[in-house]
Amino acid sequence: MLHRRAVVSRLLHERGKLLVVAGLGSTAWDITAAGDSPLSFPLWGAMGQAAMIGLGLALAQPERAVLVITGDGEMLMGLGALATVGVQQPRNLSVVVIDNERYGETGMQATHTAHGIDLAGVARACRFKHASTVTDEAGVDALRALVHKNEGPTFAAVKVAAEKLPLVLPPLDGVVLKDRFRTALLGRA
Amino acid sequence: MQPDWPAEVHQELKKAGVRVVGYVPDAGHRRLIELCQADAAMRAVPLTTEEEGIGLAAGAWLGGAKSVVLMQSSGVGNIVNVLGMMKTCRLPLVLLVTMRGEQGEFNSWQVPMGENTAKVLETMGVAVRQAGEPQTVAAHVRAALRIAFEAQGAEAVLIAQRVIGIKSFQEQANAS
Numbered sequence: 001m002l003h004r005r006a007v008v009s010r011l012l013h014e015r016g017k018l019l020v021v022a023g024l025g026s027t028a029w030d031i032t033a034a035g036d037s038p039l040s041f042p043l044w045g046a047m048g049q050a051a052m053i054g055l056g057l058a059l060a061q062p063e064r065a066v067l068v069i070t071g072d073g074e075m076l077m078g079l080g081a082l083a084t085v086g087v088q089q090p091r092n093l094s095v096v097v098i099d100n101e102r103y104g105e106t107g108m109q110a111t112h113t114a115h116g117i118d119l120a121g122v123a124r125a126c127r128f129k130h131a132s133t134v135t136d137e138a139g140v141d142a143l144r145a146l147v148h149k150n151e152g153p154t155f156a157a158v159k160v161a162a163e164k165l166p167l168v169l170p171p172l173d174g175v176v177l178k179d180r181f182r183t184a185l186l187g188r189a
Numbered sequence: 190m191q192p193d194w195p196a197e198v199h200q201e202l203k204k205a206g207v208r209v210v211g212y213v214p215d216a217g218h219r220r221l222i223e224l225c226q227a228d229a230a231m232r233a234v235p236l237t238t239e240e241e242g243i244g245l246a247a248g249a250w251l252g253g254a255k256s257v258v259l260m261q262s263s264g265v266g267n268i269v270n271v272l273g274m275m276k277t278c279r280l281p282l283v284l285l286v287t288m289r290g291e292q293g294e295f296n297s298w299q300v301p302m303g304e305n306t307a308k309v310l311e312t313m314g315v316a317v318r319q320a321g322e323p324q325t326v327a328a329h330v331r332a333a334l335r336i337a338f339e340a341q342g343a344e345a346v347l348i349a350q351r352v353i354g355i356k357s358f359q360e361q362a363n364a365s
Contacts (some may be wrong), residue, residue, distance in 0.1 A: 021248070041251060046274040049244030056248020056256065059209055059232055064252075080237030081244070088234060174278030178251065186253045 002135065004098050004160040008069060009034040010140050011096065011147065018148065019057055019185070023050035023070025025105040026165075027098055031069055033168040038184035041177055042170040048077030051095050055085050058093035061185070065092050067147050072099040072113045072157070079122060085153050086126035094147045094154040095123070100162040108162060123155035130154040194352065195220035197327035198285070199228070202257060205334040208232060209249045209256035211242035217287030217353035218259045239264030243271040247280050255338055257283040262290060262306040262347070263299060272313040272343070281337040284315065284345040285330065291350035307347060315343040323352050 008030040012020065020040040022031045027050075028042035043050060054068035075097045085093060101114035113119060123131040134143055134156050143156050171177055179189035198221055202210070210225040211234045212218065226233040236242050242258035249256040260268075265286060275282045289296070290303015307317045316336070318329040326348055333344035 019252075043274070045277065046244065046247075046271045048240065049247070049271055049274070052241045052244025053248035053251070055234075056209065056245040056250075056254070057252040058248075059234070059245075060249045060252025060254035078241070078244075081241055083237055084234065084241055088232075174274070178278045178280060181251050182253070185251070 001161045002137070002140070002158060003163065004030055004100065005033050005165060007098060007140055007158050007160060010137070011067070011069065011144050013144065016148070017064060019061065019064055019066045021050055021054045021057065021066070021068045023047070023068070023074035025071055025074065026100075027069045027071050027074070028170055029165070029168045030098065032170040036170055038180040040170070041181050044172060044174070047074055049081075050074055051078060051081040051085060054093055054095060055081070055088060055090060058090040059088065062090070062092060065148050065150055066090075066094070068093070068095045070095070070097055071104065072097055072101060072119065073103045073111045075119060076112050076117075082123050082126040082128070082155070086128060089127070089129075089153060091152050092150045093152050094156075096143065096147075096155075097157045098160055099157045100160050102162045104162070104164065108164070113157070119157040120155060128153045128155040130156075132156050134158040192324045194323045194326040194348075195224060198330050199224040201327050201330045201334060203228070203230065205331075205338065206255055207257055207334070208254045209234060209245065210259065211236050211245045211256065212259035213239050213242070213261065213264055215259070215261040215287045217261070217348065218285070221285070222259065239267045240271055243268050243275065243282070246282055247274060247278070250280055255281075255334075257285055257334075259285045260287075262286055262288045263302045265306045265309055266302050269309060269313055272315060275343050276314040279341040280343075281341050282315070282343040283330075283333050283337045284310075285348065286345055287348045287353055288350045293350055293354075303350075310345050315345050318344065318346045319349065320346055320352060321349045326352065
C-alpha cells in the first residue's frame with residue numbers, strides 16, 4: 001500500500017520549475033511536508049476548485065508544467081472541472097488525486113471512491129490524454145516523469161492508505177501565498 | 190439607435206488585456222461570448238457551473254493573466270463559498286452578470302435569486318455596479334476592470350434585464 005507523504009515527496013522530487021496547486025486539507029499538508037516553495041499554492045478553502053485553479057494557471061503559463069495535487073473528496077466536489085479541462089486540452093496540466101477513499105479532515109468518513117466510483121474513468125471519459133489509477137511506486141515514478149513532459153492533460157488517482165498524519169502547515173495568509181507565488185513566477189506581486 | 194453594448198464591452202476587455210473569459214452561457218451574453226470566442230487574443234472557456242469561473246480567475250491571476258467571468262444572476266448563487274478565497278487572498282475578480290428576475294421576467298422561479306443577486310455579492314465582499322441602461326454598460330465594465338486589476342478588488346457589473354430585453358420564451362425562440 002502506498003503512503004501519501006511518500007507519494008507526494010516522490011512526485012515533487014527535483015520539481016524544478018513545476019507550478020503546484022494543492023487542494024485544501026491533507027494534500028496541502030502533504031506538499032508542505034515535502035518542502036514548502038513559493039511556487040506552491042496550497043488551498044485552505046475553496047473546496048472543489050483546485051483543478052480549475054490549475055487550469056487557469058496552465059492557460060496563463062502554457063509553457064510551464066502545472067501540477068494539481070488534491071484529495072478524492074475535493075475532486076468529487078468539482079467533478080465538472082474535469083469536463084471543462086477536457087474541452088480546453090491543456091498539454092501542461094496534470095491533476096493527481098491522492099485517493100485514500102476518506103474525508104480525512106472530518107473524521108475519515110468514506111468518500112464515493114470507497115464505493116467503487118472510478119475517478120480515472122471519469123477523467124478518461126472527459127478526454128484526458130492520460131488517465132490512470134496508480135497503486136505502486138513504479139506507477140508514481142512514471143507519473144512524475146509524465147508531469148514534466150507537457151503531453152497532457154494528465155490525470156491520475158493514486159490509491160493510498162487511509163492514515164491520520166501529523167499536520168505540516170503551510171503559511172495561512174492568502175495574500176502572502178498569492179504574492180510569493182506571483183513574485184517567484186512573474187518577478188512582481 | 191441603441192448602443193451596441195456587447196461590442197463596446199468586448200473592446201473594453203481588449204483594451205484592458207483580458208486573456209481568459211470564463212462563461213456559463215446566457216441569452217443576454219450571447220453576442221459578447223461570440224465576440225470573445227472569435228478573438229484570437231482571448232481564450233473563451235465554457236464552464237459547467239459558475240463556481241468554476243472563480244477558480245479559473247484565481248489560477249489565471251496567479252499565472253499573470255487577466256480574466257473575466259460571464260454568468261446569469263442565478264449563477265451568483267453558485268459561487269458564494271469560493272468568493273471567500275478571492276477576498277482572503279485579495280485576488281482580482283470581474284464578474285459580468287446578466288440579470289433575470291427583474292421587470293419583464295416571465296419565469297417566477299428566477300425571481301428569488303434575481304432579487305437578491307446584489308445583496309449576495311455585497312455580503313461576500315464583491316462591489317456591485319448596476320448597469321441599468323445600454324449606454325452605461327461599457328463604462329461600468331471599464332471601471333470594474335481598473336479597480337480589480339490595479340487594486341486587487343472583486344467587482345461585479347449587473348446588466349439589467351431591460352438592457353438585455355428578452356421577456357418571453359417566444360421572443361427567445363425568435364432571437365435564435
